[in-house]
Amino acid sequence: MLAGQRRLRLYVTIGQRLLRDSLLFQILLHDDVELVGESETGVDTLNRLHTTRPGVLLIEENLQDNDGLTIAEHALTLNPALSVLLISDTPVSTGRMAIYLEAGIKAVVSKHQPIQELIKTLFYIRGGQVYVGNWQHKPAAGALGAFEALSGREREVAQLMARRTPVRDIAGQLGVSCKTVHSYKDRIFVKMGFERLPELILFMQRHQHGAAE
Amino acid sequence: MLAGQRRLRLYVTIGQRLLRDSLLFQILLHDDVELVGESETGVDTLNRLHTTRPGVLLIEENLQDNDGLTIAEHALTLNPALSVLLISDTPVSTGRMAIYLEAGIKAVVSKHQPIQELIKTLFYIRGGQVYVGNWQHKPAAGALGAFEALSGREREVAQLMARRTPVRDIAGQLGVSCKTVHSYKDRIFVKMGFERLPELILFMQRHQHGAAE
DNA sequence: CCCGTTTGTAGGAAATTCCTACACGATCAG
DNA sequence: CTGATCGTGTAGGAATTTCCTACAAACGGG
Numbered sequence: 001m002l003a004g005q006r007r008l009r010l011y012v013t014i015g016q017r018l019l020r021d022s023l024l025f026q027i028l029l030h031d032d033v034e035l036v037g038e039s040e041t042g043v044d045t046l047n048r049l050h051t052t053r054p055g056v057l058l059i060e061e062n063l064q065d066n067d068g069l070t071i072a073e074h075a076l077t078l079n080p081a082l083s084v085l086l087i088s089d090t091p092v093s094t095g096r097m098a099i100y101l102e103a104g105i106k107a108v109v110s111k112h113q114p115i116q117e118l119i120k121t122l123f124y125i126r127g128g129q130v131y132v133g134n135w136q137h138k139p140a141a142g143a144l145g146a147f148e149a150l151s152g153r154e155r156e157v158a159q160l161m162a163r164r165t166p167v168r169d170i171a172g173q174l175g176v177s178c179k180t181v182h183s184y185k186d187r188i189f190v191k192m193g194f195e196r197l198p199e200l201i202l203f204m205q206r207h208q209h210g211a212a213e
Numbered sequence: 214m215l216a217g218q219r220r221l222r223l224y225v226t227i228g229q230r231l232l233r234d235s236l237l238f239q240i241l242l243h244d245d246v247e248l249v250g251e252s253e254t255g256v257d258t259l260n261r262l263h264t265t266r267p268g269v270l271l272i273e274e275n276l277q278d279n280d281g282l283t284i285a286e287h288a289l290t291l292n293p294a295l296s297v298l299l300i301s302d303t304p305v306s307t308g309r310m311a312i313y314l315e316a317g318i319k320a321v322v323s324k325h326q327p328i329q330e331l332i333k334t335l336f337y338i339r340g341g342q343v344y345v346g347n348w349q350h351k352p353a354a355g356a357l358g359a360f361e362a363l364s365g366r367e368r369e370v371a372q373l374m375a376r377r378t379p380v381r382d383i384a385g386q387l388g389v390s391c392k393t394v395h396s397y398k399d400r401i402f403v404k405m406g407f408e409r410l411p412e413l414i415l416f417m418q419r420h421q422h423g424a425a426e
Numbered sequence: 427c428c429c430g431t432t433t434g435t436a437g438g439a440a441a442t443t444c445c446t447a448c449a450c451g452a453t454c455a456g
Numbered sequence: 457c458t459g460a461t462c463g464t465g466t467a468g469g470a471a472t473t474t475c476c477t478a479c480a481a482a483c484g485g486g
Contacts, residue, residue, distance in 0.1 A: 018300070021328040021415070022235035028411035031377055035418050087231070115234040151464055164244055167441080179467045182442075187464090198241035202234070205248050364433055380472080392436045395473075400433090 008126045011054035012038040013045045013071070014087070015064050023058075026115060027122065029195070040064070042071035049078055056126050061088040069103060076104045083125045087111060087118070097132070107131035116193070146192050147207060154191075157184040161197070162204035221339045224267035225251040226258045226284070227300070228277050236271075239328060240335065242408070255279035259287055267295065269339050274301040282316060289317045296338045300324060300331070310345070320344035329406070359405050360420060367404075370397040374410070375417035 010033055014020040020038060027033055037052040039045040042063045057075055061068040072084045083106045091110045092100070100108050106125045109118045124131045150158060153174070160170045167185075171178045194200050223246055227233040233251060240246055250265040252258040255276045270288055274281040285297045296319045304323045305313070313321050319338045322331045337344045363371060366387070373383045380398075384391045407413050 016302075016324040017327055018322075018324040018331065019232055019235070022232070022239055024415055025239055025328065025409070025411045026235055028414050029409075034377075035414065038419075089229075109231075111229040111231040114230055115238065118231065153465060164247075176465080177467060178441090179469095180465075183465085183467070185442095186444080196238070196242075198238045201241050201248065202237055206251075366434060389434080390436060391472090392438095393434075395475095396434085396436070398473095399475075 006055075007032050007034045008123070009034050009036045009053060009055040010122075011036055011045065011049070011052055011057045013040070013042065013057065013059040013063065013068070014038075015040050015060060015062075023115070023118070027119065030119075030123075042066035042068065045071055046074055046078070049075055053079075054082065056083045056085065056122065058085045058087065058122065061086055069100065069105070072105055073103050080104070081128070083128055085109065085118075085122055085125055101130065101132075116199075147203075149191055150188060154184050154188050157181060158188050158200060158204060161185065161188075162201050164201075219268075220245050220247045221336070222247050222249045222266060222268040223335075224249055224258065224262070224265055224270045226253070226255065226270065226272040226276065226281070227251075228253050228273060228275075236328070236331070240332065243332075243336075253277070255281065255284035258284055259291070262288055262291055266292075269296045269298065269335065271298045271335065272300065274299055282313065282318070285318055286316050293317070294341070296341055298322065298331075298335055298338055314343060314345075329412075360416075362404055363401060367397050367401050370394060371401050371413060371417060374398065374401075375414045377414075 010027070012020060012024060012035070014023065017040075020040075024035065024038070028035060036054050037048050039048065040063075042059075042065050045057070045059065057072065059068045059072055063071065068086055072086060075082055076084065084104070086100060086105050086108045088108055088110045091112060092108050097108060106128070107121045107130065109121055121131050147155075147158075156174060157170060160173070165173075167178050167181050171181045174181070188200070189195070192200070192203065194203070223240070225233060225237060225248070227236065230253075233253075237248065237251070241248060249267050250261050252261065253276075255272075255278050258270070258272070270285065272281045272285055276284065281299055285299065288295055289297065297317070299313060299318050299321045301321055301323045304325060305321050310321060319341070320334045320343065322334055334344050360368075360371075369387060370383060373386070378386075380391055380394050384394045387394070401413070402408070405413070405416065407416070
Protein backbone atom coordinates (compact mmCIF):
# COMPACT_ATOMS: atom_id res chain seq x y z
CA MET A 1 0.00 0.00 0.00
CA LEU A 2 1.68 3.14 -1.19
CA ALA A 3 -1.36 5.34 -1.05
CA GLY A 4 -1.63 7.97 1.63
CA GLN A 5 1.91 7.85 2.88
CA ARG A 6 2.32 11.59 3.07
CA ARG A 7 1.08 13.47 6.03
CA LEU A 8 -2.68 13.65 6.08
CA ARG A 9 -3.67 17.15 5.07
CA LEU A 10 -6.86 17.81 6.97
CA TYR A 11 -9.50 20.47 6.68
CA VAL A 12 -12.19 20.64 9.33
CA THR A 13 -15.58 22.29 9.00
CA ILE A 14 -17.53 22.25 12.22
CA GLY A 15 -19.76 25.05 13.43
CA GLN A 16 -19.41 24.85 17.17
CA ARG A 17 -16.06 25.77 18.50
CA LEU A 18 -16.28 23.45 21.47
CA LEU A 19 -16.67 20.35 19.36
CA ARG A 20 -14.19 21.52 16.77
CA ASP A 21 -11.57 22.24 19.38
CA SER A 22 -11.95 19.06 21.30
CA LEU A 23 -11.97 16.93 18.18
CA LEU A 24 -8.94 18.74 16.86
CA PHE A 25 -7.09 18.32 20.11
CA GLN A 26 -7.56 14.60 19.77
CA ILE A 27 -6.79 14.38 16.12
CA LEU A 28 -3.68 16.51 16.36
CA LEU A 29 -2.19 14.11 18.85
CA HIS A 30 -1.36 12.00 15.83
CA ASP A 31 1.78 13.35 14.35
CA ASP A 32 0.99 12.42 10.79
CA VAL A 33 -1.93 14.80 10.62
CA GLU A 34 -1.39 18.28 9.32
CA LEU A 35 -4.24 20.68 9.83
CA VAL A 36 -4.37 22.86 6.74
CA GLY A 37 -7.48 24.77 7.61
CA GLU A 38 -10.75 24.96 9.48
CA SER A 39 -14.04 26.76 9.05
CA GLU A 40 -17.34 27.21 10.73
CA THR A 41 -19.29 27.51 7.53
CA GLY A 42 -19.62 25.80 4.20
CA VAL A 43 -18.96 28.73 1.93
CA ASP A 44 -15.84 29.62 3.79
CA THR A 45 -14.69 26.06 3.34
CA LEU A 46 -15.24 26.15 -0.39
CA ASN A 47 -13.45 29.46 -0.67
CA ARG A 48 -10.37 28.20 1.04
CA LEU A 49 -10.19 24.81 -0.63
CA HIS A 50 -7.87 25.67 -3.46
CA THR A 51 -5.36 27.48 -1.31
CA THR A 52 -5.25 24.91 1.45
CA ARG A 53 -5.33 21.77 -0.72
CA PRO A 54 -6.56 19.29 1.86
CA GLY A 55 -6.50 15.56 1.26
CA VAL A 56 -9.30 14.91 3.71
CA LEU A 57 -12.27 17.07 4.57
CA LEU A 58 -14.00 16.46 7.88
CA ILE A 59 -17.33 18.21 7.68
CA GLU A 60 -20.51 18.40 9.69
CA GLU A 61 -23.74 17.54 7.99
CA ASN A 62 -25.70 20.44 9.40
CA LEU A 63 -23.94 23.70 9.00
CA GLN A 64 -25.28 27.13 9.71
CA ASP A 65 -25.26 28.22 6.13
CA ASN A 66 -25.64 25.09 4.11
CA ASP A 67 -25.99 21.37 4.05
CA GLY A 68 -22.69 19.61 4.57
CA LEU A 69 -23.56 17.21 1.79
CA THR A 70 -24.06 20.03 -0.66
CA ILE A 71 -20.79 21.60 0.31
CA ALA A 72 -19.05 18.27 0.02
CA GLU A 73 -20.42 17.79 -3.46
CA HIS A 74 -19.15 21.17 -4.54
CA ALA A 75 -15.81 20.43 -2.98
CA LEU A 76 -15.62 17.15 -4.83
CA THR A 77 -16.30 18.91 -8.06
CA LEU A 78 -13.40 21.21 -7.40
CA ASN A 79 -11.16 18.39 -6.31
CA PRO A 80 -12.35 14.86 -7.05
CA ALA A 81 -9.41 13.36 -5.18
CA LEU A 82 -10.62 14.79 -1.89
CA SER A 83 -11.71 12.29 0.75
CA VAL A 84 -14.77 13.53 2.58
CA LEU A 85 -15.80 12.33 6.03
CA LEU A 86 -19.24 13.53 6.99
CA ILE A 87 -20.32 13.92 10.61
CA SER A 88 -24.04 13.44 10.94
CA ASP A 89 -26.18 14.45 13.88
CA THR A 90 -28.18 11.27 13.78
CA PRO A 91 -27.45 7.63 13.11
CA VAL A 92 -27.44 7.02 9.38
CA SER A 93 -29.73 4.56 7.69
CA THR A 94 -28.38 2.35 4.95
CA GLY A 95 -30.58 4.22 2.52
CA ARG A 96 -29.05 7.56 3.37
CA MET A 97 -25.65 5.96 3.37
CA ALA A 98 -26.18 4.93 -0.23
CA ILE A 99 -26.96 8.49 -1.17
CA TYR A 100 -23.83 9.70 0.49
CA LEU A 101 -21.63 7.16 -1.20
CA GLU A 102 -23.28 8.04 -4.46
CA ALA A 103 -22.24 11.61 -3.90
CA GLY A 104 -18.63 10.54 -3.55
CA ILE A 105 -18.37 10.80 0.21
CA LYS A 106 -15.93 8.31 1.63
CA ALA A 107 -17.50 7.73 5.03
CA VAL A 108 -20.03 8.94 7.55
CA VAL A 109 -19.86 8.88 11.31
CA SER A 110 -22.61 10.02 13.59
CA LYS A 111 -22.26 12.18 16.64
CA HIS A 112 -23.50 9.29 18.69
CA GLN A 113 -20.51 7.15 17.96
CA PRO A 114 -17.42 7.04 20.13
CA ILE A 115 -14.61 9.31 19.11
CA GLN A 116 -12.25 6.45 18.38
CA GLU A 117 -14.56 5.48 15.59
CA LEU A 118 -14.15 8.86 14.02
CA ILE A 119 -10.39 8.81 14.32
CA LYS A 120 -10.17 5.32 12.93
CA THR A 121 -12.36 6.25 10.00
CA LEU A 122 -10.33 9.36 9.36
CA PHE A 123 -7.15 7.38 8.93
CA TYR A 124 -8.80 4.66 7.00
CA ILE A 125 -10.20 7.05 4.48
CA ARG A 126 -7.10 9.02 3.88
CA GLY A 127 -5.79 6.76 1.17
CA GLY A 128 -8.95 7.27 -0.82
CA GLN A 129 -10.79 4.12 0.23
CA VAL A 130 -14.40 4.16 1.17
CA TYR A 131 -15.22 3.20 4.73
CA VAL A 132 -18.58 1.68 5.46
CA GLY A 133 -18.46 1.40 9.21
CA ASN A 134 -19.79 -1.40 11.35
CA TRP A 135 -21.63 0.97 13.61
CA GLN A 136 -25.07 -0.32 12.83
CA HIS A 137 -24.86 -3.56 14.74
CA LYS A 138 -23.18 -4.14 18.07
CA PRO A 139 -21.96 -0.67 18.96
CA ALA A 140 -19.18 -1.66 21.34
CA ALA A 141 -18.09 -4.77 19.52
CA GLY A 142 -14.44 -4.01 19.83
CA ALA A 143 -13.75 -2.63 23.24
CA LEU A 144 -16.39 -4.37 25.31
CA GLY A 145 -15.16 -7.84 24.59
CA ALA A 146 -11.56 -6.79 24.54
CA PHE A 147 -11.41 -6.56 28.30
CA GLU A 148 -11.97 -10.29 28.45
CA ALA A 149 -8.86 -10.69 26.39
CA LEU A 150 -6.69 -9.16 29.08
CA SER A 151 -4.74 -11.56 31.24
CA GLY A 152 -5.04 -11.55 35.02
CA ARG A 153 -2.05 -9.41 35.67
CA GLU A 154 -3.02 -7.04 32.93
CA ARG A 155 -6.44 -6.51 34.48
CA GLU A 156 -4.97 -5.74 37.85
CA VAL A 157 -2.70 -3.16 36.32
CA ALA A 158 -5.50 -1.73 34.20
CA GLN A 159 -7.66 -1.21 37.26
CA LEU A 160 -4.96 0.42 39.26
CA MET A 161 -3.97 2.65 36.40
CA ALA A 162 -7.56 3.62 35.81
CA ARG A 163 -7.71 5.07 39.28
CA ARG A 164 -4.48 6.86 38.66
CA THR A 165 -2.28 4.86 40.98
CA PRO A 166 1.30 5.95 40.25
CA VAL A 167 3.37 3.35 38.47
CA ARG A 168 5.69 3.05 41.42
CA ASP A 169 2.84 2.20 43.76
CA ILE A 170 1.43 -0.33 41.37
CA ALA A 171 4.81 -1.98 41.18
CA GLY A 172 4.93 -2.03 44.95
CA GLN A 173 1.48 -3.49 45.39
CA LEU A 174 2.08 -6.21 42.86
CA GLY A 175 5.60 -6.85 44.01
CA VAL A 176 7.20 -6.41 40.61
CA SER A 177 9.49 -3.82 39.09
CA CYS A 178 8.33 -0.59 37.51
CA LYS A 179 9.58 -1.85 34.19
CA THR A 180 7.26 -4.79 34.41
CA VAL A 181 4.33 -2.52 35.12
CA HIS A 182 5.22 -0.52 32.05
CA SER A 183 5.27 -3.69 30.03
CA TYR A 184 1.77 -4.50 31.17
CA LYS A 185 0.68 -1.02 30.34
CA ASP A 186 2.10 -1.34 26.86
CA ARG A 187 0.34 -4.64 26.28
CA ILE A 188 -2.95 -3.35 27.60
CA PHE A 189 -2.77 -0.37 25.30
CA VAL A 190 -1.95 -2.51 22.32
CA LYS A 191 -4.65 -5.04 23.03
CA MET A 192 -7.31 -2.46 23.67
CA GLY A 193 -6.19 -0.06 21.03
CA PHE A 194 -5.73 2.78 23.49
CA GLU A 195 -3.33 5.60 22.94
CA ARG A 196 -3.63 7.68 26.10
CA LEU A 197 -4.51 7.20 29.71
CA PRO A 198 -7.91 8.89 29.50
CA GLU A 199 -9.08 6.19 27.15
CA LEU A 200 -8.23 3.55 29.69
CA ILE A 201 -9.85 5.49 32.51
CA LEU A 202 -12.99 6.06 30.55
CA PHE A 203 -13.18 2.48 29.46
CA MET A 204 -12.74 1.10 32.94
CA GLN A 205 -15.20 3.53 34.43
CA ARG A 206 -17.75 2.59 31.81
CA HIS A 207 -17.51 -1.05 32.67
CA GLN A 208 -17.63 -0.78 36.41
CA HIS A 209 -14.25 -2.39 36.60
CA GLY A 210 -12.28 -0.21 38.90
CA ALA A 211 -15.45 0.85 40.65
CA ALA A 212 -15.81 -2.42 42.46
CA GLU A 213 -13.35 -3.63 45.13
CA MET B 214 -8.11 28.55 50.03
CA LEU B 215 -8.90 25.20 51.51
CA ALA B 216 -11.99 24.58 49.47
CA GLY B 217 -11.88 22.01 46.71
CA GLN B 218 -8.60 20.38 47.57
CA ARG B 219 -9.85 16.82 47.15
CA ARG B 220 -10.04 15.34 43.72
CA LEU B 221 -12.81 16.87 41.69
CA ARG B 222 -15.62 14.34 41.54
CA LEU B 223 -17.19 14.93 38.15
CA TYR B 224 -20.45 13.83 36.64
CA VAL B 225 -21.07 14.51 32.97
CA THR B 226 -24.42 14.62 31.22
CA ILE B 227 -24.10 15.08 27.49
CA GLY B 228 -26.32 13.45 24.92
CA GLN B 229 -24.01 12.95 22.00
CA ARG B 230 -21.29 10.44 22.52
CA LEU B 231 -18.83 12.21 20.25
CA LEU B 232 -18.85 15.41 22.24
CA ARG B 233 -18.96 13.60 25.55
CA ASP B 234 -16.01 11.44 24.65
CA SER B 235 -13.85 14.15 23.29
CA LEU B 236 -14.56 16.47 26.18
CA LEU B 237 -13.87 13.70 28.64
CA PHE B 238 -10.62 12.79 26.94
CA GLN B 239 -9.48 16.33 27.48
CA ILE B 240 -10.76 16.69 30.99
CA LEU B 241 -9.35 13.39 32.15
CA LEU B 242 -5.88 14.48 31.18
CA HIS B 243 -5.94 16.39 34.44
CA ASP B 244 -5.07 14.00 37.15
CA ASP B 245 -7.09 15.65 39.83
CA VAL B 246 -10.36 14.89 38.12
CA GLU B 247 -12.21 11.75 39.01
CA LEU B 248 -15.08 10.85 36.74
CA VAL B 249 -17.77 9.40 38.95
CA GLY B 250 -20.43 8.98 36.32
CA GLU B 251 -21.88 10.02 33.00
CA SER B 252 -25.30 9.98 31.37
CA GLU B 253 -26.97 10.85 28.15
CA THR B 254 -30.22 11.89 29.76
CA GLY B 255 -31.45 14.01 32.61
CA VAL B 256 -33.48 11.43 34.45
CA ASP B 257 -30.64 8.99 34.44
CA THR B 258 -28.45 11.68 35.90
CA LEU B 259 -30.86 12.36 38.74
CA ASN B 260 -31.21 8.67 39.45
CA ARG B 261 -27.52 8.15 39.83
CA LEU B 262 -26.77 11.29 41.79
CA HIS B 263 -26.96 9.88 45.28
CA THR B 264 -24.82 6.84 44.54
CA THR B 265 -22.14 8.71 42.63
CA ARG B 266 -21.94 11.83 44.85
CA PRO B 267 -20.33 14.20 42.38
CA GLY B 268 -18.94 17.54 43.42
CA VAL B 269 -19.38 19.03 39.99
CA LEU B 270 -22.04 18.36 37.39
CA LEU B 271 -21.25 19.22 33.80
CA ILE B 272 -24.54 19.21 31.96
CA GLU B 273 -25.86 20.20 28.58
CA GLU B 274 -28.69 22.65 28.41
CA ASN B 275 -30.66 20.78 25.79
CA LEU B 276 -31.05 17.14 26.61
CA GLN B 277 -33.20 14.63 24.83
CA ASP B 278 -35.58 14.14 27.71
CA ASN B 279 -35.48 17.37 29.61
CA ASP B 280 -34.12 20.80 29.98
CA GLY B 281 -30.70 20.81 31.55
CA LEU B 282 -31.69 23.70 33.74
CA THR B 283 -34.61 21.77 35.15
CA ILE B 284 -32.45 18.77 35.84
CA ALA B 285 -29.86 20.96 37.46
CA GLU B 286 -32.46 22.49 39.72
CA HIS B 287 -33.63 19.08 40.82
CA ALA B 288 -30.07 18.01 41.38
CA LEU B 289 -29.43 21.08 43.49
CA THR B 290 -32.45 20.26 45.60
CA LEU B 291 -31.01 16.83 46.26
CA ASN B 292 -27.56 18.20 46.92
CA PRO B 293 -27.25 21.94 47.38
CA ALA B 294 -23.47 21.67 47.59
CA LEU B 295 -23.23 20.52 44.00
CA SER B 296 -21.49 22.85 41.57
CA VAL B 297 -23.29 22.88 38.24
CA LEU B 298 -21.68 23.94 34.98
CA LEU B 299 -24.17 24.28 32.17
CA ILE B 300 -23.23 23.94 28.53
CA SER B 301 -25.52 25.98 26.37
CA ASP B 302 -25.95 25.66 22.63
CA THR B 303 -26.02 29.37 22.10
CA PRO B 304 -24.22 32.35 23.55
CA VAL B 305 -25.92 33.40 26.76
CA SER B 306 -27.34 36.83 27.31
CA THR B 307 -26.83 38.54 30.63
CA GLY B 308 -30.56 38.21 31.22
CA ARG B 309 -30.50 34.46 30.87
CA MET B 310 -27.34 34.33 32.89
CA ALA B 311 -29.14 35.96 35.77
CA ILE B 312 -31.81 33.32 35.65
CA TYR B 313 -29.20 30.61 35.74
CA LEU B 314 -27.38 32.09 38.67
CA GLU B 315 -30.69 32.53 40.42
CA ALA B 316 -31.24 28.82 39.99
CA GLY B 317 -27.97 28.07 41.76
CA ILE B 318 -25.92 27.24 38.70
CA LYS B 319 -22.28 28.15 39.14
CA ALA B 320 -21.35 28.89 35.54
CA VAL B 321 -22.40 28.63 31.92
CA VAL B 322 -20.25 28.08 28.87
CA SER B 323 -21.54 27.99 25.36
CA LYS B 324 -20.65 25.50 22.69
CA HIS B 325 -19.16 28.31 20.71
CA GLN B 326 -16.43 28.96 23.22
CA PRO B 327 -13.01 27.36 23.05
CA ILE B 328 -12.53 24.25 25.07
CA GLN B 329 -9.93 25.81 27.31
CA GLU B 330 -12.64 28.11 28.55
CA LEU B 331 -14.70 25.15 29.63
CA ILE B 332 -11.81 23.45 31.37
CA LYS B 333 -10.81 26.62 33.13
CA THR B 334 -14.36 27.21 34.30
CA LEU B 335 -14.64 23.65 35.48
CA PHE B 336 -11.69 24.01 37.78
CA TYR B 337 -12.68 27.42 38.90
CA ILE B 338 -16.09 26.30 39.95
CA ARG B 339 -15.06 23.26 41.81
CA GLY B 340 -14.56 25.00 45.10
CA GLY B 341 -18.11 26.26 45.01
CA GLN B 342 -17.46 29.71 43.59
CA VAL B 343 -19.58 31.20 40.90
CA TYR B 344 -17.87 31.92 37.61
CA VAL B 345 -19.19 34.67 35.43
CA GLY B 346 -17.00 34.39 32.38
CA ASN B 347 -15.61 37.16 30.27
CA TRP B 348 -16.82 35.56 27.07
CA GLN B 349 -19.13 38.33 26.05
CA HIS B 350 -16.53 40.85 25.03
CA LYS B 351 -13.31 40.20 23.19
CA PRO B 352 -13.47 36.48 22.58
CA ALA B 353 -9.78 35.78 22.19
CA ALA B 354 -8.56 38.26 24.73
CA GLY B 355 -6.06 35.91 26.29
CA ALA B 356 -4.41 33.84 23.61
CA LEU B 357 -4.42 36.25 20.70
CA GLY B 358 -2.40 38.89 22.43
CA ALA B 359 -0.29 36.37 24.24
CA PHE B 360 1.71 35.59 21.13
CA GLU B 361 3.05 39.10 21.18
CA ALA B 362 4.39 38.36 24.62
CA LEU B 363 6.69 35.66 23.29
CA SER B 364 10.32 36.60 22.81
CA GLY B 365 12.08 36.18 19.47
CA ARG B 366 13.63 32.87 20.25
CA GLU B 367 10.41 31.61 21.72
CA ARG B 368 8.54 32.45 18.56
CA GLU B 369 11.03 30.63 16.40
CA VAL B 370 10.71 27.56 18.55
CA ALA B 371 6.93 27.85 18.66
CA GLN B 372 6.75 27.92 14.89
CA LEU B 373 9.03 24.98 14.42
CA MET B 374 7.25 22.97 17.05
CA ALA B 375 3.90 23.78 15.52
CA ARG B 376 4.98 22.10 12.34
CA ARG B 377 6.18 19.16 14.34
CA THR B 378 9.89 19.62 13.84
CA PRO B 379 11.64 17.18 16.18
CA VAL B 380 13.36 18.83 19.11
CA ARG B 381 16.74 17.64 17.94
CA ASP B 382 16.27 19.31 14.57
CA ILE B 383 15.11 22.53 16.15
CA ALA B 384 18.20 22.52 18.32
CA GLY B 385 20.30 21.98 15.22
CA GLN B 386 18.67 24.72 13.22
CA LEU B 387 19.00 27.23 16.01
CA GLY B 388 22.43 26.07 16.99
CA VAL B 389 21.62 25.47 20.64
CA SER B 390 21.31 22.40 22.79
CA CYS B 391 18.18 20.26 23.08
CA LYS B 392 17.89 21.29 26.67
CA THR B 393 17.63 24.88 25.64
CA VAL B 394 14.88 24.07 23.21
CA HIS B 395 13.02 22.35 25.99
CA SER B 396 13.40 25.40 28.11
CA TYR B 397 11.82 27.50 25.40
CA LYS B 398 9.06 25.03 25.07
CA ASP B 399 8.39 25.16 28.79
CA ARG B 400 8.29 28.94 28.78
CA ILE B 401 6.02 29.06 25.77
CA PHE B 402 3.62 26.68 27.40
CA VAL B 403 3.60 28.61 30.62
CA LYS B 404 3.15 31.97 28.93
CA MET B 405 0.41 30.76 26.65
CA GLY B 406 -1.25 28.50 29.15
CA PHE B 407 -0.86 25.45 26.95
CA GLU B 408 -0.70 21.97 28.31
CA ARG B 409 -0.18 19.80 25.22
CA LEU B 410 1.31 20.14 21.78
CA PRO B 411 -2.04 20.18 19.93
CA GLU B 412 -2.90 23.41 21.66
CA LEU B 413 0.23 25.01 20.30
CA ILE B 414 -0.32 23.63 16.84
CA LEU B 415 -3.89 24.81 16.75
CA PHE B 416 -2.98 28.20 18.05
CA MET B 417 -0.22 28.75 15.55
CA GLN B 418 -2.31 27.51 12.68
CA ARG B 419 -5.10 29.83 13.67
CA HIS B 420 -2.87 32.82 13.56
CA GLN B 421 -1.09 32.12 10.31
CA HIS B 422 2.16 31.96 12.18
CA GLY B 423 3.81 28.80 11.04
CA ALA B 424 2.00 28.99 7.73
CA ALA B 425 4.14 31.81 6.46
CA GLU B 426 7.86 31.53 5.91
C1' DC C 427 23.17 53.93 38.44
C1' DC C 428 21.00 50.13 41.03
C1' DC C 429 17.49 46.60 41.03
C1' DG C 430 14.05 43.61 39.52
C1' DT C 431 12.45 41.19 35.26
C1' DT C 432 13.05 39.08 30.86
C1' DT C 433 15.71 36.39 27.74
C1' DG C 434 19.00 33.07 26.09
C1' DT C 435 21.22 29.25 27.63
C1' DA C 436 21.67 24.74 29.93
C1' DG C 437 21.82 20.81 33.51
C1' DG C 438 19.64 17.13 36.54
C1' DA C 439 16.09 13.91 38.19
C1' DA C 440 12.23 11.34 37.35
C1' DA C 441 8.87 9.58 34.33
C1' DT C 442 7.30 7.87 29.86
C1' DT C 443 7.52 5.72 25.36
C1' DC C 444 9.13 2.37 22.35
C1' DC C 445 11.52 -1.84 21.59
C1' DT C 446 13.68 -6.07 22.70
C1' DA C 447 14.51 -10.21 25.52
C1' DC C 448 13.58 -14.40 27.66
C1' DA C 449 11.77 -18.34 30.34
C1' DC C 450 7.67 -21.19 31.02
C1' DG C 451 3.52 -23.40 30.43
C1' DA C 452 -0.11 -24.35 27.04
C1' DT C 453 -1.70 -25.39 22.57
C1' DC C 454 -1.49 -27.12 18.08
C1' DA C 455 -0.08 -29.46 13.96
C1' DG C 456 2.31 -33.16 11.86
C1' DC D 457 4.74 -37.52 20.92
C1' DT D 458 7.23 -33.73 19.80
C1' DG D 459 8.87 -29.68 18.01
C1' DA D 460 6.89 -25.12 16.82
C1' DT D 461 4.28 -21.41 18.22
C1' DC D 462 1.61 -18.47 21.41
C1' DG D 463 0.39 -15.99 25.47
C1' DT D 464 1.95 -14.44 29.92
C1' DG D 465 4.87 -12.75 33.57
C1' DT D 466 8.97 -10.58 34.02
C1' DA D 467 12.54 -7.09 33.00
C1' DG D 468 16.24 -4.06 30.69
C1' DG D 469 17.90 -0.27 27.53
C1' DA D 470 17.67 3.89 24.70
C1' DA D 471 15.61 7.99 23.53
C1' DT D 472 12.36 11.52 24.83
C1' DT D 473 9.67 14.33 27.78
C1' DT D 474 8.39 16.72 31.93
C1' DC D 475 9.41 19.40 35.70
C1' DC D 476 12.51 22.20 38.20
C1' DT D 477 16.56 24.87 39.04
C1' DA D 478 20.47 27.90 37.64
C1' DC D 479 22.72 31.75 35.94
C1' DA D 480 24.73 35.48 33.20
C1' DA D 481 23.73 39.15 30.06
C1' DA D 482 20.37 42.52 28.63
C1' DC D 483 16.66 45.64 29.64
C1' DG D 484 13.71 48.90 31.74
C1' DG D 485 12.47 51.91 35.22
C1' DG D 486 12.84 54.89 39.08
